[in-house]
Structure formats: C-alpha cells, structure tokens
Amino acid sequence: xxxxxxxELDELTLRRAQRGEEAACRRLVERHERAVFALLGRLLGPxxxxxxxxxxxxETFLRVFRALANFDAAGPxxxxxxxxxxxxxxxxxxxxxxxxxxxxxxxxREVASHARADSEAERRQVGRALERAVEELAPPFRxxxxxxxxxxxxxxxxxRALEIDPGTVKSRLSRARAALRDALEDVKP
Amino acid sequence: MNRDDDDAPIDRQKLEAAWPAPEPPADFAARAxxxxxxxxxxxxPAPRRRIGAARAVLVLLPLAAAAIFLWWPRAPxxxxxxxxxxxxxxxxxxxxxxxxxxxxxxxxxxxxxxxITQDAGSVFYRVERGGPxxxxxxxxxxxxxxxxxxxxxxxxxxxxxxxxxMGxxxxxxTTVLVTVxxxxxxxxxxxxxxxxxxxxxxxxRGDSAPGAAQSSTAPQxxxxxxxxLSPPPEGMTRDELLARDRQxxxxxxxxxxxxxxxxxxxxxxxxxxxxxxxxxxYAPSKDExxxxxxxxxxxxxxxxxxxxxxxxDKKLAAELGLSDQDRAAYDRVSADMNARVTAQLRALxxxxxxxxxxxxxxxxxxxxxxxxxxxxxxxxxxxxxxxSRERAGLMPPPADVSSAQPIERMQRLMSGxxxxxxxxxxxxxxxxxAHALRNQHGGWSSRSVSSYGCxx
Numbered sequence: 282x283x284x285x286x287x288x289e290l291d292e293l294t295l296r297r298a299q300r301g302e303e304a305a306c307r308r309l310v311e312r313h314e315r316a317v318f319a320l321l322g323r324l325l326g327p328x329x330x331x332x333x334x335x336x337x338x339x340e341t342f343l344r345v346f347r348a349l350a351n352f353d354a355a356g357p358x359x360x361x362x363x364x365x366x367x368x369x370x371x372x373x374x375x376x377x378x379x380x381x382x383x384x385x386x387x388x389x390r391e392v393a394s395h396a397r398a399d400s401e402a403e404r405r406q407v408g409r410a411l412e413r414a415v416e417e418l419a420p421p422f423r424x425x426x427x428x429x430x431x432x433x434x435x436x437x438x439x440x441r442a443l444e445i446d447p448g449t450v451k452s453r454l455s456r457a458r459a460a461l462r463d464a465l466e467d468v469k470p
Numbered sequence: 471m472n473r474d475d476d477d478a479p480i481d482r483q484k485l486e487a488a489w490p491a492p493e494p495p496a497d498f499a500a501r502a503x504x505x506x507x508x509x510x511x512x513x514x515p516a517p518r519r520r521i522g523a524a525r526a527v528l529v530l531l532p533l534a535a536a537a538i539f540l541w542w543p544r545a546p547x548x549x550x551x552x553x554x555x556x557x558x559x560x561x562x563x564x565x566x567x568x569x570x571x572x573x574x575x576x577x578x579x580x581x582x583x584x585x586i587t588q589d590a591g592s593v594f595y596r597v598e599r600g601g602p603x604x605x606x607x608x609x610x611x612x613x614x615x616x617x618x619x620x621x622x623x624x625x626x627x628x629x630x631x632x633x634x635x636m637g638x639x640x641x642x643x644t645t646v647l648v649t650v651x652x653x654x655x656x657x658x659x660x661x662x663x664x665x666x667x668x669x670x671x672x673x674x675r676g677d678s679a680p681g682a683a684q685s686s687t688a689p690q691x692x693x694x695x696x697x698x699l700s701p702p703p704e705g706m707t708r709d710e711l712l713a714r715d716r717q718x719x720x721x722x723x724x725x726x727x728x729x730x731x732x733x734x735x736x737x738x739x740x741x742x743x744x745x746x747x748x749x750x751x752y753a754p755s756k757d758e759x760x761x762x763x764x765x766x767x768x769x770x771x772x773x774x775x776x777x778x779x780x781x782x783d784k785k786l787a788a789e790l791g792l793s794d795q796d797r798a799a800y801d802r803v804s805a806d807m808n809a810r811v812t813a814q815l816r817a818l819x820x821x822x823x824x825x826x827x828x829x830x831x832x833x834x835x836x837x838x839x840x841x842x843x844x845x846x847x848x849x850x851x852x853x854x855x856x857x858s859r860e861r862a863g864l865m866p867p868p869a870d871v872s873s874a875q876p877i878e879r880m881q882r883l884m885s886g887x888x889x890x891x892x893x894x895x896x897x898x899x900x901x902x903x904a905h906a907l908r909n910q911h912g913g914w915s916s917r918s919v920s921s922y923g924c925x926x
C-alpha cells in the first residue's frame with residue numbers, strides 16, 4: 282500500500298490544475314483515481330458495478346475541479362482527504378437516492394463450514410463475506426469503516442468529511458468492526 | 471500516521487487482499503480531464519453571449535418592431551386543424567398544405583412569414599416564393615423557400631419503443647420523415663441539420679440529428695402500433711378524437727401488461743433466482759406489488775447507462791450460446807440505447823433547469839441524480855404514489871404523460887428501460903436470448919428499490 286503522503290500532488294502541478302491546465306488535471310486524476318475507484322466500488326457494494334463506479338468517479342473529479350480553485354493546500358485538509366471526502370459524498374448521495382438492493386452472494390455462510398479448499402478460494406470466500414457484511418451496514422457506517430480501515434483517514438478527517446462529530450465516528454467504526462469480525466468468524470474453516 | 475483507535479483495527483492488507491476494488495480504466499484520467507476542459511470551454515463564454523444577446527435585443531427590438539410594422543401590415547392569418555379526411559388548407563399567400571387524415575397542424579402567416587406547427591400526420595406542402603417558411607415539429611424544423619415537400623410526423627416513433635417511452639416526452643418519441651419533391655429544404659434540430667434536394671428524404675427523432683432515411687433501417691410498425699396509428703373514422707370531432715386516442719393508449723398498456731404476464735408465466739427460469747424467490751426482480755408478485763403500493767415504493771431493473779455503453783462479456787455470451795454476431799448485435803443495441811437515453815436525460819434536465827451547458831457535460835448518472843435532486847419532493851412523492859399504484863393495478867396508467875413534470879417522465883423512462891431494452895434486444899438476437907440475458911442474474915445490472923415517502 283502506498284503511503285498517504287506519496288499520494289499528494291506536488292505543489293506546482295496542483296497550482297497548474299487549479300488554473301485548469303488539462304495536463305495537470307490529468308496528473309491529478311492519475312494520482313487519485315485508484316483511491317476514488319476503490320472507495321466508490323466498496324462503498325456501493327453490489328450496486329457498485331464497474332460502469333456505475335466509473336460514472337461516479339467522473340462526477341467526483343468534475344466536482345473536484347469545480348471547487349479546486351478554492352482548495353487551500355496550506356489548510357487543514359490534505360488534497361487526497363479532500364478528494365475522498367467528495368467521493369464519499371457522491372457515493373452516499375447515490376446510496377441515499379435508492380434503497381440498497383441486497384443480492385445475496387452465493388451463500389458464503391453455508392459454504393463456509395465445508396471450506397477446505399486452497400487459499401485463493403478461501404480468500405474469495407472471505408471477500409464475499411466481507412462484502413456482504415459491509416453491505417449490511419447502513420451507508421454512513423460503511424463510509425466510516427472504509428475511510429478508516431482502507432483509506433486511513435483519522436477520526437477528525439472522517440468527522441469533517443461526513444460532517445459528524447468524532448465521537449460518532451468512533452461509535453460507528455466500533456459497530457462496523459464488530460459486524461465485520463462476526464462475518465469473518467463465520468468463514469473460518 | 472497516528473492511529474487513534476479505541477479497539478483493535480482490522481488488518482488492512484488482509485482486508486484489501488480479500489476484498490478487491492475496481493481498477494480505473496487506462497484512459498480514465500485523460501477522459502476525466504477532457505470532460506473538465508469541455509465543461510470549462512462551454513461554460514466560460516456563455517455569460518458573455520447572454521449579455522451580448524441581451525444588449526443586441528435592446529438595440530434591435532425597436533428596429534425589429536419597425537420592420538414588422540412596415541413589412542407585415544396585414545392582419546395575420548392563423549388556424550389549427552385536426553384532419554379527419556384529406557383536406558387542402560390555404561396558408562395565406564405563402565402556399566397550400568394538403569393534409570392527410572390524422573394530421574394535426576396549426577399555422578400562422580404574417581404577411582411574408584409562415585410558421586406551421588405540425589404535431590402529427592402527413593402533410594404535403596406547396597410553397598410560394600416569399601419570406602421564411604418554417605414547419606416546426608417535435609423532432610426539428612424544416613425551413614424552406616419555394617419548394618414542394620412532405621412532412622410526416624409520427625408521435626409514436628413508428629416502433630414499439632414509442633409505446634413504452636411515451637413518458638419520455640413527445641419530442642423524444644416522435645419520428646419525423648421529410649421528403650422533398652422540388653427545390654431544397656433545410657431540416658434541422660438541436661443535434662444537427664441536413665440539406666435536402668428534390669428526390670431526397672431524411673428522418674429524425676427528438677434525440678438525434680436529421681439523417682438520410684434508408685429503407686433497410688426503416689422503422690418497423692408492429693400490429694399494436696398499427697392499431698394505434700390507424701386513421702379514425704370520418705366525421706369525428708376533436709374531442710372524440712382525443713377520447714379515442716386515450717382509449718387506444720390505455721388498451722395498448724393493457725395488452726403490454728398481458729403480454730408481460732404471459733411471458734413470465736412461461737419463463738423456464740422462474741424458480742432459479744439469485745434471491746431464491748420465484749419471481750424475477752423486475753416482475754414482483756401481486757402481493758409484493760400491493761405492498762410496494764402501500765409504501766409508495768418502486769422496484770425496477772435497468773441496463774447500464776453511462777459515459778460508455780456496456781458491452782457483452784465474451785464468456786457470458788458463450789455460456790448463453792450466443793454467437794459473435796449476437797454479441798455484436800448486443801453491443802450495437804446497447805450503444806443505441808445508451809445514446810438515446812443519455813439524450814433523453816439531457817433534454818429532461820434542460821427542461822427542468824434550463825442549464826444547457828451543464829447538460830452537455832454531466833454524465834448520464836449525474837443528469838439523473840440532478841433531476842432527482844432538483845425536483846420538488848412533493849412531485850417525487852406524487853409520482854411514486856401514482857406509479858406504484860398503477861403497477862399494483864389499483865389505478866390506470868395515464869393516457870398521456872407528455873405534459874407531465876420532467877421527474878415523472880424520467881421515472882417512467884428509467885423504470886421502463888428494462889423492458890424496453892429487452893424488447894430491443896429481442897429484435898436483434900431473438901426473444902429467448904434477450905430474456906436469458908436479463909435473467910442471467912435475475913434482472914439487468916442496475917436494480918433499484920426506491921421511495922420518497924407517500925404524499926401527505
């Protein structure tokens with residue numbers, strides 16, 4: 282995993298992107314697209330099919346560019362955090378617009394007790410269980426979990442991103458982790 | 471980075487390894503940056519143009535008024551007609567229109583200028599030389615000076631699509647065919663234009679530029695369409711014609727519902743759904759429909775509509791016994807649908823917001839989201855209330871939604887898209903294959919259960 286600081290854009294490129302230079306904008310996207318796709322893909326769960334994620338990712342970066350001129354590189358938020366904040370809101374808007382549609386994933390729990398296959402099969406099985414467990418979390422809990430566990434934002438950053446207080450971040454994260462642990466327990470061979 | 475957890479975190483590397491995320495396509499960054507560039511370039515000059523246009527209007531308005539006074543001293547001639555049998559209509563000094571039964575048109579001739587609005591049917595025009603002569607249709611304008619031509623307006627789009635997309639607005643569902651007999655005309659709409667000379671013809675829909683009409687791609691008219699489009703008996707009044715139209719549309723809806731029910735009853739995969747239920751996602755049981763109506767909730771599936779059209783995976787095609795030709799046909803139908811729905815969403819967005827510049831840069835998903843976001847909550851609740859009750863058979867569908875709010879037309883478009891796409895695919899690869907593709911995972915890829923609450 283790349284360290285967070287390595288994700289940040291150099292100052293010159295950022296300034297050029299803030300002026301709307303296409304090459305710099307492309308660099309900015311290249312630097313952050315993987316994180317945005319990962320966040321949106323996991324946040325949306327089964328609804329996050331590749332094409333949908335791509336649409337939302339484009340929407341995220343268009344919003345980023347529209348507001349980029351006002352981004353203060355010397356401010357409290359890192360560029361990567363700020364972009365993930367926007368991506369999170371885009372993803373949560375999408376989830377809020379339509380209720381979640383749960384499509385069970387091939388009965389991972391039932392298969393679990395018989396799991397004696399190779400590590401790849403086990404990995405897939407764990408992945409399905411994780412995905413299902415995260416999908417069962419309400420979107421705000423899911424967002425906290427992903428921003429913390431995958432994207433390594435700290436509590437304050439998550440609180441600012443989701444416009445909630447840090448205490449709520451902690452309680453949501455704790456609940457999400459418990460649900461995930463339960464899910465992983467179920468798939469241990 | 472300092473961690474500030476009160477309880478033990480989950481191993482992130484294991485988490486990421488077990489739970490892979492989608493990767494961006496190789497050209498995503500270039501496309502995203504280009505989209506932003508387009509948005510910038512289209513957005514920046516707009517205010518200046520508007521200011522410039524406003525100044526021009528202020529300066530030119532008195533001149534235009536003077537010109538109208540001097541050039542068009544005669545009282546305008548105007549009229550409107552829903553034609554029940556062939557009729558010749560004199561358009562002032564500018565020409566003659568020969569309207570066939572079923573045609574609906576209104577005209578206004580101000581001295582040298584003639585403006586005809588043709589909503590339906592076939593009309594032959596003979597135009598005398600003079601000022602501008604314009605025939606306005608839902609799918610574009612025909613501008614002409616001194617010629618003979620025919621304009622055929624089919625509000626149903628001349629295909630089954632029209633039946634399921636009535637909610638998408640008249641302009642988008644209408645197909646217009648222009649045939650020139652003498653002289654030249656310019657057939658234009660917001661998507662493009664084409665010049666036609668004698669002996670040439672072109673067609674257009676509200677969502678596409680006028681283009682040469684070719685017999686091999688001529689729209690097919692189904693039996694149901696024929697029933698809807700058949701000319702009415704002679705001697706009917708306008709009100710009787712409108713009542714007949716409403717009756718026909720309701721009958722078509724009923725036939726479609728019956729057909730769908732029959733197809734589902736015969737579905738061999740009906741007991742093999744991902745969620746274990748006996749009905750597919752897109753066809754809830756009667757009980758479920760009743761419950762959805764009670765909750766003012768809609769449930770629908772739709773194929774992917776996005777920046778790029780979805781293509782059919784080779785492996786999946788092979789599993790379903792589809793040939794390479796079938797796969798190519800799928801990709802073609804998918805691309806057509808993607809372009810059509812994107813254009814429809816843009817038109818609805820512009821109608822709702824007036825923001826034409828934004829419409830050109832937003833993705834289909836963003837357009838849809840913006841239409842939801844910018845519509846009134848009350849309208850959303852009303853639409854969901856009525857549509858959920860229609861689906862449960864508790865109230866009839868409306869005969870005509872062309873004047874409904876954009877949100878209603880969009881909701882009807884999107885929640886009917888699953889059926890439309892399957893019907894389009896059925897024509898290209900056969901109904902069995904189309905149905906099998908939809909049923910592969912219990913419905914098309916985008917599935918929604920949605921509600922905004924019931925009306926208060």
